[in-house]
Amino acid sequence: MRRLAAVPLLPPLTSRDPHTTPADLLAGLVPPPQFAAASFDSYVPDPDHPSQAAAQEKLRELAAALTRAQRRGLFRRSAPPSSVYLDGGYGVGKTHLLASLAHAVGPERSAYGTFVEYTHLVGALGFAACVAELSTRALVAIDEFELDDPGDTVLMSRLLRELADAGVTLVATSNTLPEALGEGRFAAEDFLREIQALAARFTVMRIDGNDYRHRTGRPAHAALTDDDVSQAARAASEAGAAVTVDGWPELVAHLSRIHPSRYGRLVDDVDAVLLTGVDQLDDDMVGLRLVVLVDRLYDRNVPVRLGGTGVADLVSERMLTKGYRKKYYRALSRLGALCALPLPGQ
Structure with a gap:
């Protein structure tokens, strides 16, 4: 089989400043x-x-x-x-x-x-x-x-x-x-x-029914190390995939500066999103932004890898018992499905 030429890692999501017009939003109503x-x-x-x-x-x-x-x-x-x-x-x-x-x-x-x-x-x-x-x-x-x-x-x-x-x-x-x-x-x-x-x-x-993505509770994917994520990024890039790697604290800060209506554009043309230094959330403002980002990634079926905290422990117990808990559980379910997707080249 002919080997694909390696594609350099894309610039991180934190370097993107996407913009949308009203025409873009109308065209996206599909x-x-x-x-x-x-x-x-x-x-x-x-x-x-x-x-x-x-x-x-x-x-x-x-x-x-x-x-x-x-x-x-x-x-x-x-x-x-x-x-x-x-x-x-x-x-x-x-x-x-x-x-x-x-x-x-x-x-x-x-x-x-x-x-x-x-x-x-x-x-x-x-x-x-x-x-x-x-x-x-x-x-x-x-x-x-x-x-x-x-x-x-x-x-x-x-x-x-x-x-x-x-x-x-x-x-x-x-x-x-x-x-x-x-x-x-x-x-x-x-x-x-x-x-x-x-x-x-x-x-x-x-x-009624069970969550077809995960039949019992929160997704229980094993946490990866940051080294695991870096190696996975290199392998996906060598397979010809357009991959981004971001530090979790930097991405969280970047999302606060972008209107959630632009999160879809943020991840357009990305084959996989990999994150390092992931830590548990205990802030609803950050959590709700994450919900929107996960939805846009799920819309596009983009594989994700987390280095640090795994999906099951990403959201604090406090957040999972308060008013937004259903949003968070849906996001965890979807994120677990994205983390289970094979990376390009696997």
């Missing part, structure tokens, strides 16, 4: 590369959890209804198909189903993004322009719906109300029931009316 080929047929429900097959059939029917309405030119002249909220634990296939729905409806008539991406879109375009743009779609799909602060509650309640009034069908996924959004993060009772208004717009479907 399922991520990880789910580029997702379909209802490729989703395999767990027979031990019938709610998975029920959700699959519900969204398949919704896609068919949206397609029929489009053919007849009806979805703007009559009530759109009902909006759906998929509630369930991490790793049960909610994102796969949501991406399948967006693909079935088509990129011209659907918008797909995470909750965080939609809040960033409002900030980039302005509220009125965002409503005008999204109102041209038959479907707005919102992955990982969550409320981290009161401002998001009011913003998203108003945005979804105006989109629904414009005839847009809304489908969201979350690890939290609508009426419990914001619980443990802020005085949710002060925003109960907004939260109830959000909940009233959806038909809620529960999806």
Whole structure:
């Protein structure tokens, strides 16, 4: 076999200062590369959890209804198909189903993004322009719906109300029931009316099951040494991969200087991300940035290696018992899957 020429290590992520335009954000409202080929047929429900097959059939029917309405030119002249909220634990296939729905409806008539991406879109375009743009779609799909602060509650309640009034069908996924959004993060009772208004717009479907990435608890991948990581970086580079190596403290500091809407651009065109000096987190601001970064890496199916603290011990016990615990558990699950991916050349 012909040996590939070695590729020098890419400059570290900490040297990147990516920028995005509103046009970039709009163009990115499609399922991520990880789910580029997702379909209802490729989703395999767990027979031990019938709610998975029920959700699959519900969204398949919704896609068919949206397609029929489009053919007849009806979805703007009559009530759109009902909006759906998929509630369930991490790793049960909610994102796969949501991406399948967006693909079935088509990129011209659907918008797909995470909750965080939609809040960033409002900030980039302005509220009125965002409503005008999204109102041209038959479907707005919102992955990982969550409320981290009161401002998001009011913003998203108003945005979804105006989109629904414009005839847009809304489908969201979350690890939290609508009426419990914001619980443990802020005085949710002060925003109960907004939260109830959000909940009233959806038909809620529960999806049960195990995390298909890790069946029991947190990922238990053995911690690597920094030397292990350096050797892995050299081997991947020699195999022709575009690899970055960053020190953990430096990356944590760098993420604080970049808006999370730009984290995707930060890791574009990277084949593997390797980190040295990783230490346990006990800071929610840092933790929430990490959640977004892990999501963008997972979207792109980028292998990761950690030198120092392993995935299982990356987030402190305190953080895993407070209001953001579901976000952290999802991030650990996804990060564990990325750490298990083979590096290029392996």
